[in-house]
Structure formats: structure tokens, C-alpha cells
Amino acid sequence: MSNQEFETLLFTVDDDGIATLVINRPDKLNALNNLVLDELQKAFRYIRENNSVKGVILTGHGEKAFVAGADIKELSVLGPKSGRKASEKGQDIFNYIEETPKPVIALVNGYALGGGCELAMACHIRIATDNAIFGLPEVSLGLIPGYGGTQRLTRLVGKGRAMEMILTGTHIQAQRAFETGLANQVVPASEGYQTATEMMRLILKKSPVAVSKAIHAVNTCEYDRDEGYKLEASHFGTLCGTSDFKEGVSAFLEKRKAKFTGN
Ligand code: CO8
Numbered sequence: 001m002s003n004q005e006f007e008t009l010l011f012t013v014d015d016d017g018i019a020t021l022v023i024n025r026p027d028k029l030n031a032l033n034n035l036v037l038d039e040l041q042k043a044f045r046y047i048r049e050n051n052s053v054k055g056v057i058l059t060g061h062g063e064k065a066f067v068a069g070a071d072i073k074e075l076s077v078l079g080p081k082s083g084r085k086a087s088e089k090g091q092d093i094f095n096y097i098e099e100t101p102k103p104v105i106a107l108v109n110g111y112a113l114g115g116g117c118e119l120a121m122a123c124h125i126r127i128a129t130d131n132a133i134f135g136l137p138e139v140s141l142g143l144i145p146g147y148g149g150t151q152r153l154t155r156l157v158g159k160g161r162a163m164e165m166i167l168t169g170t171h172i173q174a175q176r177a178f179e180t181g182l183a184n185q186v187v188p189a190s191e192g193y194q195t196a197t198e199m200m201r202l203i204l205k206k207s208p209v210a211v212s213k214a215i216h217a218v219n220t221c222e223y224d225r226d227e228g229y230k231l232e233a234s235h236f237g238t239l240c241g242t243s244d245f246k247e248g249v250s251a252f253l254e255k256r257k258a259k260f261t262g263n
Contacts (some may be wrong), residue, residue: 001046001195008036009041010061017054018200019047022061029068030060030114032090036071042094048100054098054204057196058123059107060116062088066108066132067116076249079209084237087146090115094122094148098219101212103203107196108132108183113171118147120183121156124215125199128174128183129192135171141252142244142260148238151228157181 003010010022012136023030030036036131060066070090076091078086097104097119106112106123113135120126120134128134136145142151145166154162158180165172189194191224203211239245243263251258 001043001050006039006043008033009043013053016201016204017052018197018204019053019056021047021056023059023060023067024065025249026060026062029070029111029115030062031068032072032119033074037090037093041096044093044097044100047252053102054208055103055105055106055200056180057105057193057200059109059186059193059196063110063131065116066106066112068111069114069137070147071117072249073212074140075143076246076253078240080237080241083146083240084233086152087236088229088235090118090147091194091233092204094118095221095229098122098124099216102217103200103211103215105196105200106193108134108174109189109192110160114138114145114149115147116158118145118149120151122148126177126183127192127199128177128186129189129198130174130186131189132174132177132183132186133171134174134177134182135167135169136173137169139167139169140258142242142246142258143166143239143248144232146232146236148229148232151225153182180182 001011008024013019023036025031047056098137104121104123106126108120108126108128110131111133112120115138117134132251136149138145161180174183174186212233244260247260249257
């Protein structure tokens with residue numbers, strides 16, 4: 001598989017079987033539109049099915065963003081039914097990434113907001129560069145995280161911290177993300193790729209079958225997962241029918257402050 005097969009991703013595999021997958025929409029801060037999601041699914045299918053790939057490093061193109069969220073222009077036209085469907089589609093793809101039986105490391109190299117933070121959380125390990133900024137700002141758009149964030153953040157950092165991040169929509173710096181358990185490590189931006197590669201090499205020295213069973217077992221401790229995701233998608237769809245959602249996304253696209261009414 002080569003870059004020619006993707007419009008929004010850069011995909012390479014080195015001689016040791018380490019794949020690097022780069023989300024490549026830097027003019028939109030690598031926001032996840034439908035095409036990026038479809039191509040991510042295609043790339044992970046290849047990664048799973050191809051024995052020459054041993055593990056994956058996922059990152060964003062440019063120095064500014066890992067992924068700044070779902071594409072708000074595409075979100076802005078969603079209604080209750082399509083909103084729920086879009087949430088379920090993203091959840092399915094992120095679950096597919098999380099269930100990859102080979103190690104997946106997110107190299108978070110800038111903004112990881114909304115769907116971008118959720119994508120990083122679906123990876124097995126997160127290496128953050130010191131300029132990384134994490135956040136789930138969906139409430140500012142009249143929404144909630146809809147790609148698994150309500151479930152994964154709670155498991156990663158605990159209920160209290162998850163509530164604070166999700167209800168305030170606040171951005172947090174890489175160091176704070178490390179202190180809360182959202183990031184595994186923080187490294188200078190210039191060392192991000194090297195650190196992620198070294199961690200990957202360490203994992204690839206272990207038994208691949210043991211690593212894949214460990215990934216499966218750790219993922220399986222999430223007992224209420226399916227119910228949690230169903231509820232998240234259902235609420236996401238409901239919110240797509242509100243005036244606050246229309247106001248939130250219009251305000252972002254028109255570059256002004258949102259005025260919410262609670263309807
Ligand atoms: N979607 C679409 N375009 C975006 C996004 C986005 N999420 N983020 C940035 N962009 C675009 C901007 O519109 C701008 O485009 P243009 O140059 O054409 O105007 C370009 O990227 C550069 O961005 P800025 O000029 O805004 O750059 P700044 O450095 O001033 O600001 C920020 C950077 C702070 C990251 C700012 O861009 C921002 O706040 N972005 C939005 C962040 C956000 O709210 N993310 C969450 C989105 S909602 C979400 O992810 C829901 C996930 C669940 C969905 C489930 C069902 C679909």
C-alpha cells in the first residue's frame with residue numbers, strides 16, 4: 001500500500017515493519033472529515049491483514065496539530081438521525097483501531113481536540129510533544145464527545161477529571177495531560193518521532209502473540225463499553241437537533257462567540 005492510495009493520509013512502512021500513518025490536512029489542522037475516517041479504516045484494515053506491518057505510529061502533519069477535531073463544516077449539517085449515525089460510524093472506526101492486534105502509538109504533536117483527542121485515546125499509548133494541547137471542547141459547540149470520548153477519557157483519567165475536561169471544554173497542556181494519565185510521556189517536539197519509534201522497537205522485541213493477547217485482554221476489562229457507546233451516540237444525535245448546536249457550529253464557522261439559549 002502506498003501514499004497514492006490515500007488523499008488524506010501519508011503511509012510508509014520501514015524495514016523493521018514499523019508503519020507511520022500521518023493525517024495530512026494541515027490547512028484544516030488535520031480535522032477528521034468523512035474521507036479521513038474512511039481512509040483510516042482502510043489503512044488499519046491493511047495494517048491488520050498484512051504480516052509485514054508489525055506496529056503503527058499515528059501522527060498529524062505539520063507542527064501545529066495532531067488533529068483539531070471532527071470537521072466542524074461537515075458536523076454543521078447534521079440532524080438527530082444523521083448525527084447519531086455519524087457518531088456510530090466514528091465509534092466503530094475508533095474501536096477497530098483500538099482492537100488492532102498490533103501496537104498502535106499516537107504521537108500527539110500539537111492540538112488534539114475533540115475527535116482528535118478521542119482518536120489519540122483509541123490508540124494503545126500516547127507520546128505527547130511538549131507543544132501538544134489536549135481538550136474535548138464539544139460543549140462549546142452544543143455537543144458532547146461522540147467518538148468514544150465520554151467512555152475512554154473516564155477510564156484513562158478517572159471520573160472527576162473526565163467530568164472537568166468534558167464539562168468545561170478546557171484545553172490542557174501536554175505536561176498536565178501527562179500528570180492526569182492522558183499522555184504516557186512528554187518529550188521535546190524534536191524528539192517525538194524518535195521516542196515513539198524507540199518505544200515501538202521495545203515492544204516489537206517481545207513476543208508478537210503475547211503483545212496481541214495483552215492488547216485484547218486490556219481492552220476487555222472495559223465491561224460496559226457497548227452500552228456506554230450506544231448512549232453517547234444517542235445523546236450526540238439528540239444534540240444535533242438543538243438550536244444550541246446550530247448556534248455553536250455557526251459561531252465557529254463565522255468566527256464569533258456562541259450565544260446559547262439551552263434549546
Ligand atoms: N473542523 C474544521 N476546520 C477546522 C477545525 C475543525 N475541527 N479546526 C480548525 N479548522 C480550520 C479553521 O477553520 C481554519 O480554516 P480556514 O483557514 O479555512 O479559516 C484552519 O483550520 C486553521 O485554524 P484556525 O485559523 O482556527 O487556527 P488557530 O491557530 O487560530 O486556532 C484552534 C487553532 C484553537 C485549534 C482552532 O482552530 C479551533 O478551536 N478549532 C476547533 C477545535 C474544536 O472545536 N474541535 C472539536 C470539534 S467537534 C468534534 O471533534 C466532535 C467529535 C465527535 C463527532 C461525532 C459525530 C460526528
